[in-house]
Amino acid sequence: xxxxxxxxxxxxxxxxxxxxxxxxxxxxxxxxxxxxxxxxxxxxxxxxxxxxxxxxxxxxxxxxxxxxxxxxxxxxxxxxxxxxxxxxxxxxxxxxxxxxxxxxxxxxxxxxxxxxxxxxxxxxxxxxxxxxxxxxxxxxxxxxxxxxxxxx
Numbered sequence: 001x002x003x004x005x006x007x008x009x010x011x012x013x014x015x016x017x018x019x020x021x022x023x024x025x026x027x028x029x030x031x032x033x034x035x036x037x038x039x040x041x042x043x044x045x046x047x048x049x050x051x052x053x054x055x056x057x058x059x060x061x062x063x064x065x066x067x068x069x070x071x072x073x074x075x076x077x078x079x080x081x082x083x084x085x086x087x088x089x090x091x092x093x094x095x096x097x098x099x100x101x102x103x104x105x106x107x108x109x110x111x112x113x114x115x116x117x118x119x120x121x122x123x124x125x126x127x128x129x130x131x132x133x134x135x136x137x138x139x140x141x142x143x144x145x146x147x148x149x150x151x152x
Contacts, residue, residue: 009070015045016074023081032089039082046074059104059140063112072109073120076102080123083130099132107143114150 019042026035044051047066054062066072079102086095106124110116116124127133133144 012046012071012074016042016077019045020077020081023078023085027081027085027088032085035085036082039078039085043075043078046071046078059101060108063105063108067112069109069113072105072112073116076106076109076123077119079105080126083127087130096131096135099127099130100135101132102127103132103136103144104140107140107147110147111143 019038023035023038023042026032026038043055047054050065054065057065063072066075079098083095083098083102086092086098102123106116106120106127133141136144
């Protein structure tokens with residue numbers, strides 16, 4: 001990996017860590033609406049010009065727009081914060097939809113690059129535990145079975 005590319009990725013990771021710290025601080029202070037706004041802002045920063053379109057399309061199309069599996073994994077971290085915030089707001093249905101999106105994006109990322117860090121594995125497991133897999137369409141169910149087979 002080129003030095004410039006590695007530096008860019010490190011800056012992205014640092015910016016994401018700062019955004020997540022801000023989101024969690026707002027949640028701990030009870031500012032759930034502000035936490036969700038921080039998620040949206042950080043998503044725009046992470047995804048750049050593709051952010052608006054990626055939010056409106058299905059997960060497969062969004063993954064193709066974003067393309068980079070590292071960005072998809074980072075995006076899933078922001079979505080995990082959003083899901084937790086929605087749960088804290090009492091919005092279980094919306095949280096489940098975000099969990100589904102997390103699983104779909106991570107399965108797309110996995111098809112592009114098989115290695116995940118521990119945090120990504122935790123996010124994936126948490127989204128599954130909260131029921132995100134219950135709503136997957138057949139193509140994503142097949143990808144999930146393939147993931148399970150590979151990780152036995």
